[in-house]
Every structure is written in structure tokens, then in C-alpha cells.
Amino acid sequence: MTNIKPSLLDFTLKELQEVVKPAFRAKQIYGWLYHQYVQDFDDMKNIPKTIKEELAQKYIVNPLKIVNKEVSTDGTIKYLLQMQDSKTMEAVWLKMKDTQFDENGEVVQEAKYTICVSTQVGCKVGCSFCLTAKGGFTRNLTVGEIVAQVVTLKRDNEHKHNRMINIVYMGMGEPLDNLDNLAKAIEIFKEDDGLCISAKRQTVSTSGLSNKIDQLGAMDLGVHIAISLHAVDDELRTELIPMNKAHNINSIIEAVKRFPIDTRKRVMFEYLVIKDKNDDLGSAKKLVKLLHGIKAKVNLIYFNPYPGTNYDRPSKEDMVSFADYLIKHGLLCTIRDSKGIDISAACGQLKEQSKL
């Protein structure tokens, strides 16, 4: 049986300074982890051998291995990552904006990227449109396994540590169902001596566990939230997301109103548009009413059919009419590009294929 060890990526700098003495060595190791993305103790050149040998007995550097990679023509890269216990999960590298050049060919603005991070292997929520749900729940990811996704993807894309990146906790799993590990990972990403990714660049996307939205709010981490609303009446929402029975639309909206939101920011509501289910103007009207009084932005997402699903992709016309209605009634609204449409882009698809 594999000897499973904790990872150095489980630690905040303060915690590492309790493990590694003197403290400046811990800081140097933090630099190797988050500025050089080293994979091995041997690569930490200025660290004494005795310290490295001692650490190597108890810890590993990075707990993830890339086992598959699908590259889309739009720059999206979907990774299948394997952990020490051989379980796998996904993380996605999304290109949000291309590099901008001036007339002399000089770079005026670097390309912008977002990393979509998983928080669990499988998921308990059981959304009917989701392939991850079909595999059931296996386990929570550790702090190190959450952190390692960003380190691994930045390393693989040669993305320097001080280049800006956004994180969305929107991969496999319900992030708020693994709240303690998520909260610690958020703090590690924020470390000035690490990746220095501010909380405002991190968005927690939840299927709407209203009590946990309150708990996350009470932690006052400064992160954004995105709510996977998807429906405007409880009957359809329960069909799509069965745990809506315990956390209905009203309880979610109330929890969002209590959440500490940066006044300059908006709460993102994800709305997965499914043909003949929730793509009509009646639904758009209800959505406007529901979000009244919330500084909200609605992200309309095309449903991407996959083999075995009973749902269909909406027409472009219906999508545009829906968006127009929201905009005319004062909501900010975007239609999400189907990033990675030529690869398996729905949550859980790459993992499912790997079983074939």
C-alpha cells in the first residue's frame, strides 16, 4: 500500500515555521514551493540536506500528478490530476483574455487566466445535470490537494508566481461541504510570501447550502460568492438540485443578503439554461423579482449535453431574449462563452472518460 504523507502545501507559512527551524529556512522553502513550484526536495538548492532529509521522511512536496490533459482551441486546458491514494479529480486552466499588443508589437496587457479548482472527489449534492454527481461522493480534498491544483497548473503553464490569476472554486464537489479545508486553502493562496492571490480574486461557487453561506460569511475571508441558482421555482430547482429541499430558493436568497459583500462588487448568480425547462421569459421575469434588492450579476450558461442526459442545449435566440429581458430590467447579465466546447467541458466529464 502507498505510504500517504501530508504535503508541504498543507501549511500556512506560520505553521511551516513551527515545523522548520530556523524560521528563515521555512520562508526559503515557501519560496521554492510557491515561486519556483518545485516538485522535489532535491530541487530546493539552498536548503541544508539534513532539513530536507528530515522533511522528506514525513512529508511530500506536491501530492498531485498530471495523468491527462485536454487542450481546447480557445486556450482552455482541462487536467485530470491523481492523488496519492490513486483517486483522481479535475482542474481547469481558462484563458479569459488574450495578450494585448500595441502597434509596435509590445505587450500592453498580459493574457488573463482563471483556474477552476475542485474541492472534493465526487459530490454529495447530486445535481441531475452533473456527471460528477453520478459517481457519488468519495472524499474531501485535503488543504494541500486544493492548493496543489493552482501550483501544478501554474507550473505546467509556466505562469510566473507574481502574475495575476483568478481562482474559482467551481470544479468537482461542493466547496462549502469542505469548508474548513477550503478556508485554509484560501488563506494559503493569500500569503504574501506565497502566491499572494488576494481574496477578491477568489470566488467560491456554491450550489446553495444556505447555512454554510452564513458560516463562510462569518469567517470574513473577503472572498466573492457565486450561487448556482439555475431555477426560479423550488419544484424545478429540486428536480435539478435535490438538496434544494433542505435549502430552498428563499433560504439561499436570505443568506446571500446577510453575506458580507464588498460594496463595489456584485454577487454572481449562475443560471444554467436548459431548453424548455427554464429558458422562457416567464422564468426571466421571476428571476428579476427574486434578485430585487441584491447587487447581482447573472451569468447565463448554455447547458452542454453529454451522453445519457435528458436535457438539451437552449437555442441562441432564446438565450439572447432571456439575457435582453434581464438587462432591460436592470440586472447585469452575461452569457458565458462555452469555454472548451471542443473538449469535455462539463464538470466531471474528463474524469468519467478516464474510466472508459
Ligand code: SF4
Ligand atoms: S454541479 Fe457541482 S454541486 Fe452539483 S453535483 Fe455537480 S459537483 Fe456537486
